[in-house]
Amino acid sequence: MTSPFEELLPGTRRALLHRVATAQAEGRAPSLVGAVGRDGHTVWSGARSCVDGHEPDADTQYRIGSITKCFTAVLVLRLRDEGLLDLADPLEKHLPGTGVGEVTVAQLLSHGAGLAAETPAPWWERTPGTTRPGLADVLGERPLLHPAGRLHHYSNPGYTLLGSLVEAVRGASWEEVLRREILEPLSMRRTTVEPVAPAAGGWAVHPWADAILPEPSEDLGLMAPAGQLWSTADDLCRFGAFLAEGDDRVLSAASVREARTPATPPEGGEWDGGYGLGLQLVRHGGRTLVGHTGSLPGFVAALWVSVEDGLVAVSLANATSGPAVGAVAAELLGIVADAEPRIPEPWRPLPEVDQELLSLTGPWYWGAAPFVLRVTADRGLDFRPMRAAGRRSRFVAQPDGTWKGLDGYYAGETLRVVRRPDGGVSHLDLGSFVYTREPYEPGDAVPGGVDEQGWRGL
Known part of the structure; x- marks a missing residue:
């Protein structure tokens, strides 16, 4: 809902x-909804x-x-955070017998698993899920097209496997767990998972005439974790706020940040x-946006989040093709970010100062290259080049007194404070690099x- 204060x-x-x-009008969509959220509100x-x-x-x-894939991914990350699986685990460990x-x-x-992009024919988006009663029907005879881990190749069947993984570990249906x-x-x-009124009907628009045709709406069965859901602009703004900030009832801010980090190199030269x-992660108008686009017969959808701007944008249309909702949502977000930029919170000093941390701040040198170390408001460390772009990373304290890199070149690397006798x-x-x-x-x-001689x- 819209807050009068916003x-x-x-x-x-x-x-x-x-x-x-x-x-x-230009996309010739029977209808189109757009929405922008800020700080958890539409x-x-x-x-x-x-x-x-x-x-x-x-x-x-x-x-x-x-x-829908964003939701399935959150369910899998919850399993990881609870210690029920590791992201490095082979699928076979938890879901045996798939052949992949x-x-x-x-x-x-x-x-990045190398799986085929789609199921075997017939087209899964326009046929009942009962057409594919088992995972073998989803994967087909040649499910692996590329060596695992070598490149990004979008795969809808891959998210069917993840949905089945959630069901196997939780002992409940994907829908119930979701x-x-x-x-x-x-x-x-x-x-x-099924439309509840008020809900838009899905349409195809004739490419060369202003005529429309109703599209079927199928229950996708096993493919549901890849694309089943129905939602609203309000609900997606709420979900976008979660993707920006996390929510300990669902997934921590650290795990959501991990989900937003690029995991595989892009295809070709699409940097x-x-x-x-x-x-998905995109660059648009100088901003980094995270979220996802979606389409099924009769519908296209987009959800983008700018963490830096604290904004979420949604665009939904009931046409199989035509309106470029991904660009629309990105532009809606940009309109607000440019016209009404986020007002920063007031600067405030820390409630208390850790003198040992304070003694580490200031300039450090890797050879002759100057770097600067700062203490962040959450008692972490920010380490970056002083004069030019370079290897910047943030660090969080570890129980053994070391610091673990959160992002950038040193993500996962260890920073140690080495003391004299x-x-x-x-x-x-820092990862064997010495800073004096x-x-x-x-x-x-x-x-x-x-x-x-100095x-x-x-």
Whole structure:
């Protein structure tokens, strides 16, 4: 719902409505809904329809297709966080007998398992799930097309396997686990596996004439974890806020951040996007967006999140093809971010200062290259080049007194504070790289030593 304290400016609202209206008209969609969320609330929604007086709203259900994969990925990450599986586990360990059991859970999540993109014929999106009663029917005789772990190759059957994995480990249906572990905690009451009124009907639009044709709506059966769900703009804004911040009732902020991190290299030269663990990543208008697009016969959908801007945008249409909802959602987000940028929280000093951490802050040198170490508000460390772009990473404290890299070049690497016999700090060891308080100071722990004559002129 829209909060009166977060009302967008009239000019921003008009620009958003104009974008939605243009997308519906130029994309020739029977209807199109757009919405923007900020800080967990839907702050704007708008729609256009070909039927006067029957415009949908942010509570109208549309089929969201592959956005469903984000939900399945969250269920798998919950299993990992509970210690019930490891992302490096082969599928066979938990779901034996598939014939592709050596691919890992992580490879399935990131579409790096080498599986085929689609099921064997007939087209699974337009046929009942009963056509494929078992996993063998989903995978076919040649399920693996590429060596596992070598490249990103999008696979719908891969998410059927992940849904079956969830069912095997939980001992309950994917639908039941989804409702209990995600939809209910996040109050997503209008997200369901079958449409619940008010819901849009799916249509195909003739490519060369302004004529429409109803599309079938099938229960996808085993393929449900890849694309079954129906949802609303309001519910997806709520889910987008979760993808930005996490929610300990569902998945921690650290695990959500992991899901947003690129997991496999993009195909070919397409370096403007990538894929994490169940989440697409794109660059648009200078921003990094995470989320997913989706399509099924009669519907296209998009959900994008800008963590930096604290914004979520959704675009939903009931046409098989035509409206570029992925671009529409990205542009809706950009309109708000540019016109009404996020107002930062006030700076506040830490409630208490750790003197030992404070003593580590300031400049450090890798050879002659200056770096700076800062303490973050969450008592972590931020380490970055002082003068130019380079290897920046954030670190979190570990129980043994070391620090673990969270992102960037040093993600997962260990930072150690090395002390002299008298207890004073000698240097920092970061993945075997030595950082000293002075550049090539004689007597410092510089690998290979320092020339005895020290710095000199030519």
